[in-house]
Amino acid sequence: MRALLAIGAAVGLLLAAAGIVETAPRGGMPADTAALVNGVPIRQASYERALRALALDSREPLSDADRAHVLDRLIDEELLVQRAQSLGLDRNDPTVRNTLVSSMIESIVSGVGQEEPADDEVARFYEENRDFFARTDRFWVRELRFPVQRDGATGGSARGDEDARARAQEAARRLREGESLAAVGESLGADDLLPLPDGFLPANKLREYLGPTPARAATALETGEVAEPVRGGSAWHVLVMVERSRSAPQPLERVASQVRAEMRRRAGDESLRSYLRQLREEAELRIPES
Numbered sequence: 227m228r229a230l231l232a233i234g235a236a237v238g239l240l241l242a243a244a245g246i247v248e249t250a251p252r253g254g255m256p257a258d259t260a261a262l263v264n265g266v267p268i269r270q271a272s273y274e275r276a277l278r279a280l281a282l283d284s285r286e287p288l289s290d291a292d293r294a295h296v297l298d299r300l301i302d303e304e305l306l307v308q309r310a311q312s313l314g315l316d317r318n319d320p321t322v323r324n325t326l327v328s329s330m331i332e333s334i335v336s337g338v339g340q341e342e343p344a345d346d347e348v349a350r351f352y353e354e355n356r357d358f359f360a361r362t363d364r365f366w367v368r369e370l371r372f373p374v375q376r377d378g379a380t381g382g383s384a385r386g387d388e389d390a391r392a393r394a395q396e397a398a399r400r401l402r403e404g405e406s407l408a409a410v411g412e413s414l415g416a417d418d419l420l421p422l423p424d425g426f427l428p429a430n431k432l433r434e435y436l437g438p439t440p441a442r443a444a445t446a447l448e449t450g451e452v453a454e455p456v457r458g459g460s461a462w463h464v465l466v467m468v469e470r471s472r473s474a475p476q477p478l479e480r481v482a483s484q485v486r487a488e489m490r491r492r493a494g495d496e497s498l499r500s501y502l503r504q505l506r507e508e509a510e511l512r513i514p515e516s
Contacts, residue, residue: 260297263304268297276300334501335494343489352478352485359481359488361473364426367444368407369436370397370416370464372455394455394462401452401466417461426471440465 255262260273276296281288315322343351352359372394375386393414400410411418422435433441440458447453447467455462478485 261301263301264308266304266308268300268304273297273300331498334498338490338494338497343486348482348485348489349478351489352481355485355488356475359484360475362428363445363473364428364471365432365445366424366426366468366470367422367432367447368424368466368468369422369440370394370401370407370411370414371461372397372414372464373417373461390462391455391457394464397464398452398455401464407466416464426469436463436465 256267258270259267260270261268273296276299277288277293280292280296284292310316310322316326317323372390374390393416397410397414397416401407410416420435422432427435429441429445432444435441436444437458440456440463443453443456443463444465444467447465447470449467449469451467453463453465453467455464457463
């Protein structure tokens with residue numbers, strides 16, 4: 227029962243916070259209402275959906291007791307929703323807020339782009355985004371890594387960071403002047419543990435070896451280029467692009483399903499951006515000057 231109440235309260239809270247749960251008009255009970263809870267109606271349609279869900283899990287026809295039990299659970303969850311709102315959980319609880327935002331995004335983009343695009347629309351979209359549907363580029367990167375010296379208190383001293391950065395900058399300068407990677411690394415004390423494989427790697431493998439920030443810097447390089455030193459983890463990295471292999475776009479007939487999926491994804495993104503623009507236009511926003 228506790229699990230059912232928790233699930234029901236979470237769903238009900240999202241509906242209430244999203245403005246989907248209505249307050250009954252004053253006077254009488256609307257004809258399509260199964261119950262009123264502090265003036266908030268439990269719609270007959272919601273009650274019947276809950277009955278159908280229970281009937282699917284039951285081998286016997288539902289009894290009057292089953293029907294009363296379902297209505298009791300809906301009333302309990304509505305009471306919990308109202309209590310949660312009174313406590314401000316829909317505004318102050320990060321889990322509830324994140325779930326609410328996700329549910330709203332899902333409701334906004336649901337069904338957007340579901341209409342199957344015509345073949346000429348798919349072909350036009352593909353031509354406009356040929357590079358997006360290329361095979362994965364591969365990168366031959368070499369690296370010099372200069373670890374930041376640690377101290378016992380902070381795990382990395384300011385002096386250690388400045389020293390590692392200075393050595394990385396010197397390494398980048400000398401590499402651009404044509405010195406060999408091995409000679410520069412040896413003279414400046416680069417860390418040679420866990421070196422990059424000497425050959426082509428896809429971007430995801432570079433991230434595994436280098437970490438996200440250095441990998442992004444590496445994949446932005448052209449053949450023969452030396453990157454500015456970049457801090458990643460507990461070290462400064464100097465990256466050299468030995469060579470990069472650019473893949474040609476695949477024929478449309480091989481990636482048609484991917485093209486259609488990407489069209490749907492972008493349509494959903496645009497729908498969400500448009501919805502947010504409308505909300506901002508209708509909202510009264512005040513941001514204090516810094």
